[in-house]
Amino acid sequence: MEKSQERFDVYLVDYKLGKETGLELIQEIKSIQKHAPVIMLTGMNTGSIDQEALQLGASDYLIKGEFDARTLDRTLRYAIRDSQLMESLDSAAIKFRSIFERAGDPFLLMDGTSKILEANPIFISKFGIEPHSEESGLGYFFTDLIEDQVSRLILMDVLGKKSELYDLETVLKIDKDTHINALISIAKQDANLFQVLIKDLTAMKAKEEEDLNLEKFSSTGRIARLLAHEVKIL
Incomplete structure (x- = not known):
């Protein structure tokens, strides 16, 4: 399991790994690198192991003897692309959560x-x-x-x-x-x-109303002063 501590562009994991299985290695890799692209290699076309690998976070699986260089190249490229996409989405989600909370x-x-x-x-x-x-x-x-x-x-x-x-x-x-x-x-x-x-807008509305009242009061004051002036003249 030492290699699971290192970072690689993509991981090709064989199902049979001595005492342990590739499924346990996938779990270990994913616990350290959430979006690491992992591809399971298996010699058994049973379906159950493949599905379990996908549920654990494997990007894809390949059956030994049933794929060629082109299929391998495409699987690797897609796994890396999907990993980068998921990492970007995760980063965006964290940023959104921060904005949302604050x-x-x-x-x-x-x-x-x-x-x-x-x-x-x-x-x-x-x-x-x-x-x-x-x-x-x-x-x-x-x-x-x-x-x-x-x-x-x-x-x-x-x-x-x-x-x-x-x-x-x-x-x-x-x-x-x-x-x-x-x-x-x-x-x-x-x-x-x-x-x-x-x-x-409550505070803003209150401020607008206050300004309006001040303006009305000011206008009333001007009118009062004008009337007082007129009264003096009379």
């Missing part, structure tokens, strides 16, 4: 029915929904958070068409007594998985 705004994943599958800590904290809680998360639908019927219909239309939606302003329900103005954007991750980013 996002400063509520962020969730839902399916085509708007069922919440996963949510980041900010969403859980704000809405009090645990994605893996039987009481609320699993079986809870994002549409249940949307207050107005028009926005719900727009959302379901987007999901039905498997399209995307950006910057829909709506009102979301925190609980029966608390609501927030929000901007929601929906991006399709795959055929039945959608990312939802929620931007809380």
Whole structure:
């Protein structure tokens, strides 16, 4: 098993390896290098060993005496290509998970029915929904958070068409007594998985209202000063 500690472009593993079998070696290699391309070589065309090798993570298998140089070359190339692809996908998944967990705004994943599958800590904290809680998360639908019927219909239309939606302003329900103005954007991750980013506009709306009130107060003050001036003249 010493060779399993070393890194190679591809591993060709024979089923018969003395006291141990190639299946045990595949397990050892995969425990160290998750996406290592491994091809099982077997002299038995029984099917059970081959399937077990694939279940353990082997990229493919070849039966001794039943393949030529061209078949071997193609099998090696495909195994290496698939390994590189899986490693890239794994790396991308890790990056996405990091972004998902650290996002400063509520962020969730839902399916085509708007069922919440996963949510980041900010969403859980704000809405009090645990994605893996039987009481609320699993079986809870994002549409249940949307207050107005028009926005719900727009959302379901987007999901039905498997399209995307950006910057829909709506009102979301925190609980029966608390609501927030929000901007929601929906991006399709795959055929039945959608990312939802929620931007809380409550603070912004409050600031806009405050600025408007200040402007009104300022205008009222100007009018009052003008009237006072006119009264003095009179």
